[in-house]
Amino acid sequence: MKVNTPLKFTIFSSFLISLLLVFFFYLTNYFFLKVLIPLKFYFSSFLFLSICSGLVIYMLLELYINRKIRLLFRTVQNYKNTSSDSKLNMNEDVLSASEVTILKLAKKNSDELLKLKAEEKFRREFIGNLAHELKTPIFSIQGYILTLLEGGLEDSTVNKKFLNRALKGAERMNKIIMDLDMISRFESERINLQIEENNIVEICQEIYESLELNAKENNISLNFAKNYVNPIMVQCDRDKIGQVIQNLLINAIKYSEPDSQVFIRFLDVESNILIEVEDNGPGIHEKHLNRLFERFYRVDKSRARNEGGTGLGLAIVKHIVEAHGHRVQVKSAEGEGSIFFFTLTKN
Template identity: 50%
Template sequence: MKDLSPRYLTLVTALIFTAISAVAIIGISFLPGVEIHAEQIFIGLIIIFLGAWFALYKILQAFIYDKIKLIFRNMHSLKIERDSLKPDMSKDVLGEVNEQVIDWAEDRMAEIKDLRQKENFRKEFVGNVAHELKTPIFSIQGYILTLLEGALEDPNFNRKFLKKAAKSAERMAMLVEDLDTITQFESGNLKLELERVDIVELSREIMDGREREAEQKEIVLGFSKSYDRPIYVQADGFRISQVLTNLITNSINYGKKGGKTTIHFYDLDEQILIEVEDDGPGITKPHQGRLFERFYRVDKSRARHQGGTGLGLAICKHIIEAHKQSISVRSEPGKGAVFSFTLAKA
């Protein structure tokens, strides 16, 4: 009984009305002086039934249409053509509308949730950018004011403060450049220049370029074994050098003094797996899932002291995903961290 169609309801209602009319007519026929033939009663009841059914059908159809029209106008905030909402009276119209309203409400709730997440992300992003820019700007401002107040004429301070101001300006430039890189990747405007790259040689060049930093922390950079033959991958050499530079630099910055950073290569048939492993303090599980987010830092004070922009791993993720590959991290507290990514074989 719960899925009665409007057509069925009008039919039942018309039959009931006809039955009541039949009882009334038969009752009248028994009154003195009233003579009604059976054929007349039969024809009259047919006319009453058809008239009642047609009138009820049209009234119910118009009522349902008006209600549906109001509902859909409120749902979609647009002008709806009459024919597009003309109800099919042979179906459970109200039940179908109810389902559509529920689906519409669920979609709107999902949209609202998504908009709130985007708004929170926007607020967090703007706050992070402002915070990252504030430190170098205030530093530059302080050094320049100190120089203007008299230190400019003192040879013991002027060059020192100018160097510090230049370093802060360089940090700002790095932040803006990294933001620009991420924006171009996300907008799809940054195209990769794929070529045949020897990933072993490229890794060796990056390690040679970071050797001085590693020596300052007594960290040894090297491969897990001797790689005498090249390993070729299909990649954008410049962008992959950015990935390796970020990962190796992080392993130096967060590795323990006297430790080591090791690069591994594994053959996965159609891909090469590259791993950058350190023996630092490691990363707890709650942090691992957010490491590749923009500006996310496990240890905020320590990270800023190291001079990073907080965008390095986010850029790595965008670069690797642009190659249609994946990057991940595995780590345990006290046992170091391993950052892994894949590249297609050349």
């Protein structure tokens, strides 16, 4: 008989103790007292002793086990470092409470493990992407300098051309580092926004003018969805939101088809102004949408690098908009173009 549960142990122990007591009582009466007692008395005594001893043993076991479980429960509670309102209540069902607490702790640890795995995956991807982004300009600069050292310096036409190319590579590296520094400062909340009342139409018009030449080179026209005569006042940091609009427009120009248009529209949504930037590009597959605002994430990797992008423009957009207490999102489907949109608090 396997005695591996408190109930089985209680039954076995009470049976053995009662049997020994009755047998001892029988031997005492028969050999020493010389008294004959009916067998049914011994049987009744056996049942009575079994029940009484069983109850006593079970209560002692329950007390012992509960004490051990309470100790375990306190250890779990201390490990969780919970607030005072969730301390152990000595009158509650300690087994149920322990089970609930341990299950919660297991779930919490499981969630933390998944989060750590996701962070580790992101870290590996980020380091790999950063190395890849910096490798191209570094190798280019190295190649141009080696060419100059091997005799190119003597040719004035060659050395100037190669020095200019090396300079462009250095400028690209500097742009990547500056963008990463900005993202880092946003993530550590080391950037103080200058929130003021601004006309968002005016901000967009200024960005239009600064990108006009770039758009014309691609035969793309930048337009408002309609003629916004009246100013639309919002609460924002003018320079930072200008950078958001600029990054979104540069992205739209880069991916729009030639001889197409890029639109900006404004919509009044309760206490906010919704700003949309719509292009006529090839659209974005659904699988890319959730990761579009990650650092260095590219839908078309080769095209983006060839056109000089750092892969950080949309990540900067995300951090600036979130620093204003809002979110930036995208609606897109393959072959239908894309609409990037975000809100700002209206004045």
